[in-house]
Amino acid sequence: MFILCLGLIAGGRVGFTFFPSPESENITANVVFGAGTPRPDQEKALLRIAEALRLAEQELAGGREPLVQTTFTVIGVAGLSRGDNLAQIEVQLTPSEERTIPTRRIVRAWQRHLPELSGVERVSLLERRAGPPGRDIDIQLADAPVEALKAASLTLQRALTGFPGVTGIDDDLPYGKQELILSVTPRGAALGFTAESVGTQVRNAFEGAIATRFPRGDEEITVRVKREQEVLGPYELRRLYLHTPGGQRVPLTEVVTIRERAGFSIIQRRDGLRSVSVTADLDPKVASVPDVLARLEETVLPELVRSYGLQYRFRGRAEERAKSFADLKLGAMLALAAIYIILAWVFGSYARPIAVMAIIPFGLVGAILGHLVMGINLT
Numbered sequence: 001m002f003i004l005c006l007g008l009i010a011g012g013r014v015g016f017t018f019f020p021s022p023e024s025e026n027i028t029a030n031v032v033f034g035a036g037t038p039r040p041d042q043e044k045a046l047l048r049i050a051e052a053l054r055l056a057e058q059e060l061a062g063g064r065e066p067l068v069q070t071t072f073t074v075i076g077v078a079g080l081s082r083g084d085n086l087a088q089i090e091v092q093l094t095p096s097e098e099r100t101i102p103t104r105r106i107v108r109a110w111q112r113h114l115p116e117l118s119g120v121e122r123v124s125l126l127e128r129r130a131g132p133p134g135r136d137i138d139i140q141l142a143d144a145p146v147e148a149l150k151a152a153s154l155t156l157q158r159a160l161t162g163f164p165g166v167t168g169i170d171d172d173l174p175y176g177k178q179e180l181i182l183s184v185t186p187r188g189a190a191l192g193f194t195a196e197s198v199g200t201q202v203r204n205a206f207e208g209a210i211a212t213r214f215p216r217g218d219e220e221i222t223v224r225v226k227r228e229q230e231v232l233g234p235y236e237l238r239r240l241y242l243h244t245p246g247g248q249r250v251p252l253t254e255v256v257t258i259r260e261r262a263g264f265s266i267i268q269r270r271d272g273l274r275s276v277s278v279t280a281d282l283d284p285k286v287a288s289v290p291d292v293l294a295r296l297e298e299t300v301l302p303e304l305v306r307s308y309g310l311q312y313r314f315r316g317r318a319e320e321r322a323k324s325f326a327d328l329k330l331g332a333m334l335a336l337a338a339i340y341i342i343l344a345w346v347f348g349s350y351a352r353p354i355a356v357m358a359i360i361p362f363g364l365v366g367a368i369l370g371h372l373v374m375g376i377n378l379t
Contacts, residue, residue, distance in 0.1 A: 023096035023102060023103055024093075024096075024103045024127035024128055025092065025093045025094075025095060025096055025103070026090070026091065026092060026093065026127070026128040027090075027091040027093065027103065027106065027107060027110070027125060027126070027127055027128075028079075028088060028089070028090055028091070028125070028126050028127075028128060029049060029088065029089040029091070029110075029123060029124070029125050030078040030079055030086070030087075030088055030122075030123070030124045030126070030170060031045070031046065031049065031078065031086070031087040031088065031089065031120060031122070031123050032078065032085060032086060032120070032121045032122040032123075032174055032175070033045070033085040033086070033087070033119050033120055033121065034085065034119050034120075034121055035085050035175060035176065035177050035178050035262050036085075036177070036178060037085060037119040039075070041118075041119050042075060042087060042119070043075075045117045045119060045120050046073050046075075046087055046089065048115055048117060049089060049114060049115075049117075049123060050071055050073070050089065052110060052113035052114050052115060053068065053071065053091065053110050053113075054068075055113045056106060056109035056110040056112070056113050057106075057109075059109055059113075060101050060105060060106065060109055061101065065094075065098075065099055065100065065101075066094055066099075067093060067094060067099055067101060067106060068091060068092070068093060068094070069092045069093060069094055070091075070092045071089060071090070071091050071092070072089075072090055073087060073088070073089050073090075074087065074088045074090070075087045078174065079170075079172065081172060081174045081265055081266050082265060082266060083174060083176045083177075083265030083266070084176075084177065085174070085175065085176065085177070085265070086174060086265065093106065103127055104127070104283055107125050107126075107127065107167060107168075108167070110125060111125055111167070121175075122170075124168050124169060124170040125167065125168055126167070126168030126170070126281055127168070127281060135168075135279040135280065135281060135316045136280065136281050136282040136289050136316065137160070137166070137278075137279060137280040137281070137282060137289065137292065137293070137316065138277055138278075138279045138314065138315040138316025139156065139277065139278045139279075139293075139296070139301075139312055139313075139314060139315070140270070140275055140276070140277045140312060140313050140314075140315050141153060141156070141275060141276050141277075141278065141304070141308075141310050141311070141312050142270065142271075142273045142274065142275035142276075142310060142311050142312070142313075143273045143274070143275075143309075143310055143311045144274070144308050144309055144310035144311075145274075146173070146264060146267055146274055148308040148309070148310065149173060149274060149275070149276045149308070149310065150173055150264070150276065151308065152276075152304045152307070152308045152310055153171045153173060153276045153278050155300075155304060156278045156296075156300060156301075156304065157169050157170075157171065157278060159296065159299075159300045160278070160280050160296075163282075163287060163292050163295075164286050164287060165282055165283035165285070165286025165287045166280050166281070166282055166283075166287075166292070167280065167281050167282075167283070168279070168280055168281040169278070169279075169280040170278075170279055170280070171276050171277060171278045171279070172266070172268055172276060172277050172279075173264055173266070173267065173268065173276040174264065174265050174266070175262045175263070175264060175265070176262070176263045176264050176265030176266075177262075177263055177265075178260055178261070178262055178263070179260070179261055179262070179263040180234060180237065180258055180259070180260055181258070181259050181260070181261060182195075182198060182199070182202070182256045182257070182258055183195075183256060183257045183259075184198060184255065184256055185254075185255055185256060185257055187254065187255060188254070188255030188256055191244045191245075191248075191250065191255060192244055192245040192246070193242070193244070193255050193256075197245075198242065198252075198255070198256055201242050201243065202237070202240065202242075202252070205227045205240055206226075206227065206237075207226070208224035208225055208226035208227075209224065209225050209226075210222055210223070210224055210225075211223045211224065211225045234258070234260075237252065237258070238252065238253055238258070239252075240252040242255060273311075277315065279316065284377060288377075289321075293314060336357070339353075339357060340353050340354075340357065343356055343357070
């Protein structure tokens with residue numbers, strides 16, 4: 001019977017939840033817009049997303065009970081990230097004891113009613129729960145160029161969408177404003193230009209060059225000479241002339257190449273290494289976190305390491321679980337040693353305590369069978 005009960009756990013018939021969280025009463029929607037999306041278009045899109053929540057409430061409750069207490073929106077913020085193309089919708093639900101519909105059903109219904117919106121790249125819905133810190137799934141990718149980290153993050157997010165019960169998939173490396181990248185050409189290098197000299201002259205042309213400083217009373221006055229710009233934008237940059245080390249004037253476009261790409265609003269660093277964390281929530285009734293992480297470690301993550309040359313580690317609740325189990329092993333050994341010492345003192349024998357303590361593992365039989373009958377996970 002004891003071996004059969006162990007098989008129930010190993011086979012997944014009886015699941016395991018590290019720390020069951022109470023019902024969440026807050027939902028956060030992180031919205032990522034395309035770079036350059038006008039503010040009026042962002043506001044219209046956010047109103048449509050909020051309207052989807054009202055439709056979800058009407059579908060689930062039908063006016064019989066209120067599900068949402070209040071909603072407010074912040075533009076320029078999404079979690080820990082900051083940027084003009086980010087927004088966040090915070091939803092306060094009615095207390096869990098006053099409603100019959102669980103938070104996860106509300107999240108799924110809201111996700112179904114989200115419309116296709118132009119200019120919106122991603123909307124991720126997540127619950128704020130109590131318990132150990134971190135999300136159910138939190139995989140940190142590090143030690144690679146930032147472009148490679150972002151590509152690996154997108155690949156991992158696509159893989160996570162294939163797991164049932166996974167919601168709120170997101171990362172902490174959002175795209176930001178469009179950037180112009182200037183690269184010195186071989187002709188520019190032959191004329192004596194470097195990336196530093198080009199950057200200095202371009203900055204002085206648009207931000208102004210300091211001509212002199214002089215004191216006035218207790219303050220220092222800075223005189224900055226700025227170039228008058230007739231036209232704003234990249235077109236004015238292409239009209240710029242640079243000075244060679246020999247004093248000649250040459251067009252900027254003849255000594256550098258100009259390309260445009262989306263930058264990143266924030267770049268995370270941990271232990272001195274560039275990193276990105278891919279996070280998600282998981283419905284414990286559909287799948288377990290250890291199973292999902294094990295499948296990722298078997299299939300997806302080794303391919304990311306080979307393709308992008310990065311490192312990965314599990315953080316969030318998986319990291320907390322590993323630390324707790326390490327402490328539990330030490331505590332269990334100390335507890336068993338204390339029990340043995342006390343029993344040996346009571347019985348006056350070294351062998352009888354072992355016979356008594358051999359019964360302890362069989363106490364799990366009742367606990368495992370009880371959880372199987374009740375249909376709940378071990379914790």
